[in-house]
Amino acid sequence: xxxxxxxxxxxxxxxxxxxxxxxxxxxxxxxxxxxxxxxxxxxxxxxxxxxxxxxxxxxxxxxxxxxxxxxxxxxxxxxxxxxxxxxxxxxxxxxxxxxxxxxxxxxxxxxxxxxxxxxxxxxxxxxxxxxxxxxxxxxxxxxxxxxxxxxxxxxxxxxxxxxxxxxxxxxxxxxxxxxxxxxxxxxxxxxxxxxxxxxxxxxxxxxxxxxxxxxxxxxxxxxxxxxxxxxxxxxxxxxxxxxxxxxxxxxxxxxxxxxxxxxxxxxxxxxxxxxxxxxxxxxxxxxxxxxxxxxxxxxxxxxxxxxx
Amino acid sequence: xxxxxxxxxxxxxxxxxxxxxxxxxxxxxxxxxxxxxxxxxxxxxxxxxxxxxxxxxxxxxxxxxxxxxxxxxxxxxxxxxxxxxxxxxxxxxxxxxxxxxxxxxxxxxxxxxxxxxxxxxxxxxxxxxxxxxxxxxxxxxxxxxxxxxxxxxxxxxxxxxxxxxxxxxxxxxxxxxxxxxxxxxxxxxxxxxxxxxxxxxxxxxxxxxxxxxxxxxxxxxxxxxxxxxxxxxxxxxxxxxxxxxxxxxxxxxxxxxxxxxxxxxxxxxxxxxxxxxxxxxxxxxxxxxxxxxxxxxxxxxxxxxxxx
Numbered sequence: 001x002x003x004x005x006x007x008x009x010x011x012x013x014x015x016x017x018x019x020x021x022x023x024x025x026x027x028x029x030x031x032x033x034x035x036x037x038x039x040x041x042x043x044x045x046x047x048x049x050x051x052x053x054x055x056x057x058x059x060x061x062x063x064x065x066x067x068x069x070x071x072x073x074x075x076x077x078x079x080x081x082x083x084x085x086x087x088x089x090x091x092x093x094x095x096x097x098x099x100x101x102x103x104x105x106x107x108x109x110x111x112x113x114x115x116x117x118x119x120x121x122x123x124x125x126x127x128x129x130x131x132x133x134x135x136x137x138x139x140x141x142x143x144x145x146x147x148x149x150x151x152x153x154x155x156x157x158x159x160x161x162x163x164x165x166x167x168x169x170x171x172x173x174x175x176x177x178x179x180x181x182x183x184x185x186x187x188x189x190x191x192x193x194x195x196x197x198x199x200x201x202x203x204x205x206x207x208x209x210x211x212x213x214x215x216x217x218x219x220x221x222x223x224x225x226x227x228x229x230x231x232x233x234x235x236x237x238x239x240x241x242x243x244x245x246x247x248x249x250x251x252x253x254x255x256x257x258x259x260x261x262x263x264x265x266x267x268x269x270x271x272x273x274x275x276x277x278x279x280x281x282x283x284x285x286x287x288x289x290x291x292x293x294x295x296x297x298x299x300x301x302x303x304x305x306x307x308x
Numbered sequence: 309x310x311x312x313x314x315x316x317x318x319x320x321x322x323x324x325x326x327x328x329x330x331x332x333x334x335x336x337x338x339x340x341x342x343x344x345x346x347x348x349x350x351x352x353x354x355x356x357x358x359x360x361x362x363x364x365x366x367x368x369x370x371x372x373x374x375x376x377x378x379x380x381x382x383x384x385x386x387x388x389x390x391x392x393x394x395x396x397x398x399x400x401x402x403x404x405x406x407x408x409x410x411x412x413x414x415x416x417x418x419x420x421x422x423x424x425x426x427x428x429x430x431x432x433x434x435x436x437x438x439x440x441x442x443x444x445x446x447x448x449x450x451x452x453x454x455x456x457x458x459x460x461x462x463x464x465x466x467x468x469x470x471x472x473x474x475x476x477x478x479x480x481x482x483x484x485x486x487x488x489x490x491x492x493x494x495x496x497x498x499x500x501x502x503x504x505x506x507x508x509x510x511x512x513x514x515x516x517x518x519x520x521x522x523x524x525x526x527x528x529x530x531x532x533x534x535x536x537x538x539x540x541x542x543x544x545x546x547x548x549x550x551x552x553x554x555x556x557x558x559x560x561x562x563x564x565x566x567x568x569x570x571x572x573x574x575x576x577x578x579x580x581x582x583x584x585x586x587x588x589x590x591x592x593x594x595x596x597x598x599x600x601x602x603x604x605x606x607x608x609x610x611x612x613x614x615x616x
Contacts, residue, residue: 030608037606149457253601260600260607265584267611272580276573292568293561298345299568300338303575 004035007134012107015134019109022126025119025270033126039133043075044243047157048142049150049182054163055189058226059235060142064100066232067138074100075131075139078110079124079153107131121152122266125259128156151182156259158252159184159242161235164203166195174203180210183219185238191223191231217245279306312343315442320415323442327417330434333427333578341434347441351383352551355465356450357458357490362471363497366534367543368450372408374540375446382408383439383447386418387432387461415439429460430574433567436464459490464567466560467492467550469543472511474503482511488518491527493546499531499539525553587614 006014018036022029046063050056057078064074100106111124124141131139141157143150154160162183164174174180186207188200203221212218220238224231246252279285288305291297297305314322326344330337354371358364365386372382408414419432432449439447449465451458462468470491472482482488494515496508511529520526528546532539554560587593596613599605605613 034606034608037608038603041603256601257597260597260610261588263607264600264611264614265581267608268580268584268615269577271611272576273573276576280569289565289568292572293564295346295349298342299571300342300345300575302568303572303579306572307576 004032007036007130008039010135012104015107015130016109018130019127022130023111023123025123029126030267033129036130036133040129041132043128043132043136044138044159045128045132045157046138046140046239047154047160048140048163049144049154049160050163050187050189051165052144053167054165055226056142056144056163059161059163059187059189059224059232060140061099062226062229062232063140063236064106066236068100068103068105072137073105073135074107075128075134075136076100076106076108077124077127077131077139077141078108079120079141079143079150080110080112107134107136119270120149121156122263122270124153125156125263125266129263152262154182155262158246158255159239161185161187161239163187163189164199165190166193166199174206180206180219184217184242185235186219186221187224187231187235188221189224189226191225192228196223215249217242217249217251276306312340315344315438316347318443320412323415323438324417326438327435330438331419331431333431337434338575341437344438344441348437349440351436351440351444352446352467353436353440353465354446354448354547355462355468356448356471357452357462357468358471358495358497359473360452361475362473363534364450364452364471367469367471367495367497367532367540368448369407370534370537370540371448371544372414374544376408376411376413380445381413381443382415383436383442383444384408384414384416385432385435385439385447385449386416387428387449387451387458388418388420415442415444427578428457429464430571430578432461433464433571433574460570462490463570466554466563467547469493469495469547471495471497472507473498474501474507482514488514488527492525492550493543494527494529495532495539495543496529497532497534499533500536504531523557525550525557525559584614 003014003018007018018032021032048056048060060076064076067074100108109127111120111127128139128141141153143153160182162179162185164186165188186203188196188203190196191200200221200223207219207221220241222231222235222238224235226232246255280289285306288297288302292299292302311322311326315326326340329340356364356368368384372384375382408416417435419428419435436447436449449461451461468490470482470487470493472494473496494511496504496511498504499508508529508531515527515529528549530539530543530546532543534540554563588597593614596605596610600607600610
């Protein structure tokens, strides 16, 4: 476990290697995670999502600059499970963050789609744990859109910032997209645009209309113009308030439990997939498959046989 | 199993109910699928994918018209796991297919994202089996984009048609997106546009450049203009050729095996998730979770304990 010792000493190289191992699902991932896990639990985990072109990367960039001024170390994980048809934009986004590439207090890593079912959200979870263990104070997980995999990924954040722009539609669409359920803070970016005030008003009234228990968190709506560095301090203030709320309300423990529950589920699902790979390669597995192909056995009965 | 008897008699109502049960993961799904499975294996399963705006729905509509003229019954499953931010287009697309809504020989169903991990591709697989069992000759699975869930969904098709338009980029992007690996037929739609011939040439040379074993299928590139009904007969011809190739080369059985292997994996993954829901609700599960939250146990060790 030389790698872990080096991570403790602050080696970026060792951290990068561990993250690659996590991404590639190397055989020693479980051993690495077992050793890393006791070192975790200190980082704040923020999630950033929103439609393409909302300015998520610029916002992440500005938040990072602000956090660096406060002396905080920042880990950034960019997750893009979306269609390769539209995948071209991501690299361009990354370029905007290059101001931080030479900064030792910032670690940026992009994760793309890898083979299996749920593989991306599992890997992302463990990369976040690795960054936490490596002593980053804030880990920002940025993802485009809120599809199935993205929602899975956002579940691991304590505070989720949903970035909207006037063009991303009215508040009814926000409701329909289920964004109310995942957002802890709304950022209305590009707020110099004409429709911005309308969207902000709608969001505020929507938030106030939702019936909530008395001690519930009320989602703040923050106006930002990331390219002009406007509203960033306000946004960080709102995130801080949410983090304080999590601690004071006891909800932080609930979030941690969801995170861990999902991680355990992912571990067991991965184990199942590996076991099935072995079974399907065996004589028994091949015979069962043949029986199903010939419709002598149905898939549910086959599943029972395979687990015998 | 009254529902199955009614499906056998051709009841659309019974079929719709069974599909809803599959989508909602009702408790009796396994029993239903066990009964339906011996009735499957006759349908051709086509997959259609491509970037938003490529004209997939119009193409599906025209293919359906053509198949109907041949007296074939067509089941259509539209799958949209993508971001709700861009989900608005789907309903509009559906409207274009309304010419078939009153036709008894056509059954159309849209499936959206449902809760769990991999739940959508699992449900889609079983909906396809239900349509197959109900006697549809061709089942078309249409999905937007080729993200993780979409690729999962496309694996269940025997013949995958990738629809491109001149604007969807050059052949290098097609390569990068891994489309070569999933396409059995390329359709270059909106082929009246100026850049179409360039894209077609590029695709043809790209296909010819890939080193292949002698008996391999060579992906045909079909020019279409779905809105003007151009190239549809040619496209169906190419799909038919691919279906014949599958049978003659013995590759059909391989595809069936992949389908069934995935279905068995999904069944067991769902079973695992249900089991874990029970464990996490139990005293034992809660204690283990607490130990992980307090970092007295790591998630990998917890996973081992939970499966004891």
